[in-house]
Amino acid sequence: KMRCLALSLVALFSLNSLTVGESEVPVLDIYRMIQYDQNDRQFGSRRAAVNMMAVPHTSQRDLSRRAVVLEFASVTEELLDELLVERSAGALFIVLPKSLDSVSDEALRKWRSVENNLINREISVPVYFTFDSDEAQQLRSIIDQQSEDTQLVVSGDTSTSRSTSPVAGVNYQASIAGAGGAESGDGAPTIAIVAHYDTFAASPELAVGADSNGSGVTALLQLARLFWRLYSGARTHGGHNLLFLLTAGGKANFAGARHWLRNSDSALLERIDFALCLDSIGLGEELFLHVSKPAKDPAVSRFYGALSESAKRAGTKVGLVHKKINISDPTVLWEHEQFSRRRVVAGTLSRHPTAQAALRAGVLDRRTEPQALRRNTQIVADALAAIVYGLKG
Numbered sequence: 001k002m003r004c005l006a007l008s009l010v011a012l013f014s015l016n017s018l019t020v021g022e023s024e025v026p027v028l029d030i031y032r033m034i035q036y037d038q039n040d041r042q043f044g045s046r047r048a049a050v051n052m053m054a055v056p057h058t059s060q061r062d063l064s065r066r067a068v069v070l071e072f073a074s075v076t077e078e079l080l081d082e083l084l085v086e087r088s089a090g091a092l093f094i095v096l097p098k099s100l101d102s103v104s105d106e107a108l109r110k111w112r113s114v115e116n117n118l119i120n121r122e123i124s125v126p127v128y129f130t131f132d133s134d135e136a137q138q139l140r141s142i143i144d145q146q147s148e149d150t151q152l153v154v155s156g157d158t159s160t161s162r163s164t165s166p167v168a169g170v171n172y173q174a175s176i177a178g179a180g181g182a183e184s185g186d187g188a189p190t191i192a193i194v195a196h197y198d199t200f201a202a203s204p205e206l207a208v209g210a211d212s213n214g215s216g217v218t219a220l221l222q223l224a225r226l227f228w229r230l231y232s233g234a235r236t237h238g239g240h241n242l243l244f245l246l247t248a249g250g251k252a253n254f255a256g257a258r259h260w261l262r263n264s265d266s267a268l269l270e271r272i273d274f275a276l277c278l279d280s281i282g283l284g285e286e287l288f289l290h291v292s293k294p295a296k297d298p299a300v301s302r303f304y305g306a307l308s309e310s311a312k313r314a315g316t317k318v319g320l321v322h323k324k325i326n327i328s329d330p331t332v333l334w335e336h337e338q339f340s341r342r343r344v345v346a347g348t349l350s351r352h353p354t355a356q357a358a359l360r361a362g363v364l365d366r367r368t369e370p371q372a373l374r375r376n377t378q379i380v381a382d383a384l385a386a387i388v389y390g391l392k393g
Contacts, residue, residue: 028136031203032126032127033123033126045123045127050128051152051154053065054066055068056069057071068083070092076114077114091127094127108364128154173243174243175244176224176227176241177241178238189271190240191242193224193244193380194346195220196257199361201363201365207361207363210368215280216279220244222381223377224242227242227384238388253330258338261339278350281349285316286316287349287376288318289303289347292336292337292340300347306382307379311379333355
């Protein structure tokens with residue numbers, strides 16, 4: 001089953017090439033920062049054309065007609081304020097690491113805060129990203145040697161305004177009826193496995209979303225495949241209904257989940273024993289179950305207990321993070337909070353111990369660890385099996 005929703009979002013982006021003056025320096029592939037309108041507010045970079053001299057961020061010259069080239073490691077929120085607000089830089093070019101193998105977790109956390117800062121402000125000058133390469137290193141060398149003689153020119157589509165139609169999101173839903181009810185599973189308790197399938201980043205071309213939330217989608221599909229096979233056998237047909245839900249708009253306040261909940265039959269929602277949302281489980285050594293209900297709630301206790309036992313067998317652990325939702329605040333930080341608002345007991349399983357949305361997306365969300373993803377999917381599968389088959393130990 002598919003259900004559609006519309007997100008009020010206007011975006012503009014393009015892939016361009018960067019030409020360095022008239023020298024023989026090769027062209028660089030660059031990625032324009034997103035430009036979008038949301039709730040009648042403007043965000044992102046509002047300009048695209050560049051034809052100006054290049055300088056490093058350490059230059060003390062007037063930057064109003066100059067393009068500042070920034071190294072990934074040097075970018076901070078304070079430096080952005082200095083360049084964009086205090087010194088009115090003409091353009092920014094940010095060089096990202098080609099590989100994340102040598103980038104520390106602390107450096108990634110710092111960058112994600114920087115990227116979140118960029119995304120949530122209106123910027124009146126062009127902002128571009130490129131990956132470190134031989135060409136990028138040549139550019140840096142030229143700028144360091146002769147900064148006042150290096151002119152950067154961006155070619156390609158540099159129109160400053162182009163409206164797009166509202167983004168249409170689609171929710172994908174599949175269910176497997178339990179043995180305790182009729183063919184439709186009416187009357188049997190339901191467990192929902194949920195994952196949002198989209199991502200968001202400062203540059204749409206770089207919004208890969210490997211961990212957030214490619215990992216959650218991968219795990220959900222694997223669980224659906226596994227339990228479809230188990231439920232197909234008479235001896236392994238569990239008593240619970242299983243509902244698998246891929247939602248859109250995960251980076252837009254989990255709009256897909258909210259739309260699905262508002263348009264689902266109340267009888268279905270009442271039958272959901274627990275909704276487990278999967279978000280960013282493709283890296284790391286530890287998992288956390290984020291819930292809105294206290295640990296003493298029977299459904300939370302049962303599911304957390306099953307996850308904990310399964311994690312222990314896998315050589316890791318699952319922490320429990322309880323945080324009440326604020327009904328007066330429409331913004332939610334985890335997908336399960338949309339379910340909690342509809343009085344459906346739910347939780348989000350994630351490798352992140354806190355609900356900082358800025359940490360769960362970005363231009364550098366480009367990898368997962370297959371071993372971690374396999375282990376975490378197995379933990380969920382074992383826990384789900386323990387519940388639907390009434391297994392212990």
